[in-house]
Amino acid sequence: MRPQLTALILLTTPALAQDDDPQLAFNNHCRTCHSQDEGDNRLGPSLHGILGREAGSHEGYAFSDALASADFTWDKETLDAFIENPDAVVQGHGMKPYPGIADPKVRATILSALGAG
Ligand code: HEC
Numbered sequence: 001m002r003p004q005l006t007a008l009i010l011l012t013t014p015a016l017a018q019d020d021d022p023q024l025a026f027n028n029h030c031r032t033c034h035s036q037d038e039g040d041n042r043l044g045p046s047l048h049g050i051l052g053r054e055a056g057s058h059e060g061y062a063f064s065d066a067l068a069s070a071d072f073t074w075d076k077e078t079l080d081a082f083i084e085n086p087d088a089v090v091q092g093h094g095m096k097p098y099p100g101i102a103d104p105k106v107r108a109t110i111l112s113a114l115g116a117g
Contacts, residue, residue: 019103019105019106019109020109021109022109022110022112022113023113025106025109025110025113026110026113026114029083029101029106029110030047030110033095034046034047035047035048036048036113036114039059039060041058041060041061044095045058045061045063046058046061047114049115050074050079050114050115051074051075051076051079051114051115051116052073052074052075053073053074054072054073054074055067055070055071055072055073055074055078055090056068056069056070063094064092064093064094065092066090066091066092066093066094067090067093067094070090075116076111076116079111079114079116080104080107080108080111083100083101083107083110083111084100084101084102084104084107085100086098086100
């Protein structure tokens with residue numbers, strides 16, 4: 001398919017349909033800043049293997065002091081809470097601008113793209 005056509009389809013697909021598909025939901029809400037490829041830090045750190053990773057510890061990424069000094073390991077619960085409202089999990093974090101995702105179904109879909117099915 002021609003790239004222009006793909007872009008057009010992505011742009012015109014209703015947001016709801018995108019939020020039903022894990023990869024599309026991730027692309028929609030996170031990929032502007034995050035890659036899922038190992039070691040691929042962008043504006044935000046790579047989210048490859050984020051489950052079970054210590055918060056603020058990814059090699060080669062300059063975390064905010066708040067996240068670097070956070071003392072927990074990412075699991076399904078902390079990730080869910082973080083993408084709902086990052087301030088509630090790590091005060092002073094630098095994941096901005098990020099509006100938060102209120103809909104638990106959309107959050108669950110994104111988490112399944114990150115391996116927390
Ligand atoms: C506007 C850019 C942006 C968007 C959109 C964004 N993030 Fe982030 N994210 C960041 C930045 C920047 C950091 C580093 C924050 C810090 O150092 O305090 C971060 C940090 C994180 C961390 C902590 C990683 C670690 O190693 O401790 C997780 C988890 C995370 N983001 C998940 C997500 C998910 C899931 C989404 C989509 C729902 C998302 N982010 C959307 C920019 C973004």
